[in-house]
Amino acid sequence: MYRNFAIVPRIIFGRGSFNQLDEILAARRTSDGGMVFILDDVFQDRELRGRVPLHEGDRLLLVNVDDEPKTSYIDALVAEIKAGDSRVPAGIIGIGGGATLDIAKAVALLLTNPGSAADYQGWDLIKRPAVYKVGIPTLSGTGAEISRTTVLTGPEKKLGINSDYTLYDQIVLDPELLAGVPTDQWFYTGMDCYIHDVESLQGTYLNEFSKAYGEKSLELCRQVFLEEHPDRDDKLMMASYFGGMSIAYSQVGACHALSYGLSFVLGIHHGIGCCIAFNQLDEFYAEGVAEFRQMMAKHDIRLPQQVTAGLSDDQMEQMVTVALGLAPLWENCLGKNWRELMPRERARRLLSRM
Numbered sequence: 483m484y485r486n487f488a489i490v491p492r493i494i495f496g497r498g499s500f501n502q503l504d505e506i507l508a509a510r511r512t513s514d515g516g517m518v519f520i521l522d523d524v525f526q527d528r529e530l531r532g533r534v535p536l537h538e539g540d541r542l543l544l545v546n547v548d549d550e551p552k553t554s555y556i557d558a559l560v561a562e563i564k565a566g567d568s569r570v571p572a573g574i575i576g577i578g579g580g581a582t583l584d585i586a587k588a589v590a591l592l593l594t595n596p597g598s599a600a601d602y603q604g605w606d607l608i609k610r611p612a613v614y615k616v617g618i619p620t621l622s623g624t625g626a627e628i629s630r631t632t633v634l635t636g637p638e639k640k641l642g643i644n645s646d647y648t649l650y651d652q653i654v655l656d657p658e659l660l661a662g663v664p665t666d667q668w669f670y671t672g673m674d675c676y677i678h679d680v681e682s683l684q685g686t687y688l689n690e691f692s693k694a695y696g697e698k699s700l701e702l703c704r705q706v707f708l709e710e711h712p713d714r715d716d717k718l719m720m721a722s723y724f725g726g727m728s729i730a731y732s733q734v735g736a737c738h739a740l741s742y743g744l745s746f747v748l749g750i751h752h753g754i755g756c757c758i759a760f761n762q763l764d765e766f767y768a769e770g771v772a773e774f775r776q777m778m779a780k781h782d783i784r785l786p787q788q789v790t791a792g793l794s795d796d797q798m799e800q801m802v803t804v805a806l807g808l809a810p811l812w813e814n815c816l817g818k819n820w821r822e823l824m825p826r827e828r829a830r831r832l833l834s835r836m
Contacts, residue, residue, distance in 0.1 A: 580624025625726025
């Protein structure tokens with residue numbers, strides 16, 4: 483059987499397209515509830531906050547993403563929204579990087595599905611459509627704007643809510659919003675996209691659909707991180723979109739699985755966690771890792787070293803458990819017999835290098 487997957491149905495791209503947000507939302511302002519804008523609190527005192535098109539009855543929630551999004555944080559935000567207004571919001575609008583976009587997707591889901599966000603970590607556990615939601619990235623690379631996953635850290639695991647209901651109904655891709663991002667953050671987030679592409683293009687799930695998107699995304703990443711282009715933000719924004727589409731009909735691989743273990747135990751952010759893991763995976767992705775190191779050298783990036791040194795035996799085992807819990811990622815990397823090829827001891831050795 484072939485997957486009959488959904489994609490984001492409405493997309494606007496272009497410099498200045500954020501200015502059309504009020505017009506986009508106008509047709510959705512038919513519910514008694516207002517819009518809820520979820521904005522990364524890094525913009526608290528910046529110009530973008532003042533550009534959010536708030537109407538009477540709307541709410542602006544500033545969210546903190548210093549830590550990776552947790553299921554408990556989603557639950558708290560949903561409770562806050564419900565306490566402020568008993569009506570279901572007309573829409574949720576997420577504005578920020580990948581973590582903020584994941585938070586907005588998860589909140590939209592939990593407003594219509596009972597229980598905790600932790601109840602839905604896994605594949606296709608969501609039963610009811612979310613409220614209308616719009617994603618507006620201010621960083622590019624994670625593919626959160628196009629992905630059917632919202633990555634969350636729960637009490638027992640780091641695992642996404644993977645569902646067709648997770649997808650945004652509308653995304654606004656405005657490259658102007660990427661201006662001013664610190665170099666390290668720009669690089670680590672962009673490398674999430676590059677690593678998506680490498681894992682997808684070398685995976686056992688590869689097909690012409692994912693290959694077509696992955697190859698274009700990889701080409702754009704090379705232009706952004708190895709060449710000089712005045713429109714690099716436009717290129718990176720499209721690389722992120724194509725990279726997300728590439729894994730929609732395939733999967734990521736060993737790097738993402740291992741990085742989830744790092745994030746769960748050490749709280750390392752997703753983008754930098756992927757970079758730390760990828761830098762140690764020559765045996766899986768030799769050409770990609772070599773090119774990644776060229777990109778690091780060009781942009782003078784210094785990765786943290788030996789982040790797993792000094793961890794207790796229990797912590798190392800916990801990382802291994804989280805990493806090996808992502809079966810589809812390992813199958814895409816190593817094939818159906820991946821459990822024989824990646825025993826706990828080998829996974830632990832890989833993590834100990836990081």
